[in-house]
Amino acid sequence: MKKIYIVGMGPGKYDQMTIEAVKKIEESDVVIGYTVYTDLIKEIWPDKNCLSTPMTKEYDRCVLAFEEANKGKTVALVCSGDAGVYGLSGLMLGIAPQYKEVEVKTVAGVTAALSGAALIGAPLIHDFAVISLSDLLTPWEKIEKRLECAAIGDFCICLYNPGSKKRADYLEKACEILLKHKDASTPCAIAKNIGRDGEDYTVYTLEELKDIKAGMFETVFIGNSMTKVIDNKLVTPRGYTNE
């Protein structure tokens, strides 16, 4: 059987991959991914045969994976974090029916919501919503609606893709929506370079967060109405008596 593993690499460090992810990459004849991630693969496995397509060529990258598998090669398609959270596993499963002889298996990884939360405390320990602020593939009105619903539902919120050069004011726009339903003093944090050099985080109030410019390598966390700051960490209670 021809095989493709869709592998979530976690935040970036070797140690943060699952053992299964490492095994599947080692087992693969070829690793396909965006260059930032195949560069990481090359650091760990210098002799691994890696292939890439540019940033916006995700569909081509997926087809490349199936074409390589069709040649009889075992393929690992790698994504950062988890391939099932703003990753390529959906696109892959959509193409799969055209390649009936190729078996596709997804290997889950630690997405930035989890690795970032572990760094900044325990912000997502109760019901939470994950929202991407990128409107490249999603209409902004839909993102606004989700921000509003997450705020009204008093979810803990994790924001992916909070900003870029082109989208410099998106975090500000998001905070303005959240501030209609959430307290200005709601604890928030930005985690940056999770699992990479320069890993760090900063705690803000929601009011302060509004004026921060966040970038590509940052993940934003916004507490619910119960979230506290304890020793500079964001902690959301679960409701235990002693909490």
Add this chain to the structure above:
Amino acid sequence: MKKIYIVGMGPGKYDQMTIEAVKKIEESDVVIGYTVYTDLIKEIWPDKNCLSTPMTKEYDRCVLAFEEANKGKTVALVCSGDAGVYGLSGLMLGIAPQYKEVEVKTVAGVTAALSGAALIGAPLIHDFAVISLSDLLTPWEKIEKRLECAAIGDFCICLYNPGSKKRADYLEKACEILLKHKDASTPCAIAKNIGRDGEDYTVYTLEELKDIKAGMFETVFIGNSMTKVIDNKLVTPRGYTNE
């Protein structure tokens, strides 16, 4: 420095732990956790010194971790999935200020939303909400409100703790709320025994899901308005042209 690692073990199998989780457990003098998880530890590391407290004694379990660390032992407190998603990292960080000399570090793991999603397809690849149906620590009205907001926001939804003997009709009640705002044909799935013997999943419509009795070892996935079933897998599009 006295050390506690709060370690997310992932869904259950050794291979689904991160390398860091394995290293921290191996480095620890004592592993503390609910018996189901320390039993798993004993299967992998038969000689490991393990301590437990019963199911509802989470606070005592956390204090036990700090007391053991205070004796100079390196401690791993283990949780299933990720310790920061309905786990014990929040309770731990709340107790930590009483033990200034103990350093606490959280090691992220693969939570059931991610491992279950990898099994059933790519349901959470776009904005999603995670909601627990357990009202043990959360008022049911708050859960209802979050279900309603997640449905109105057209989030993909992952439900933890969808039912138990005492809460046999909670999934039905949840589906009734979701059905007010979501199409009855919305693709859904239940993943069971993720990463354990008997791992499996079943695809339903939201209308069908309403009549299913789900249990403790099951995780429920509900698509957004775009989610499709492809080859018996739930696939949520991200919005790519070719998708």
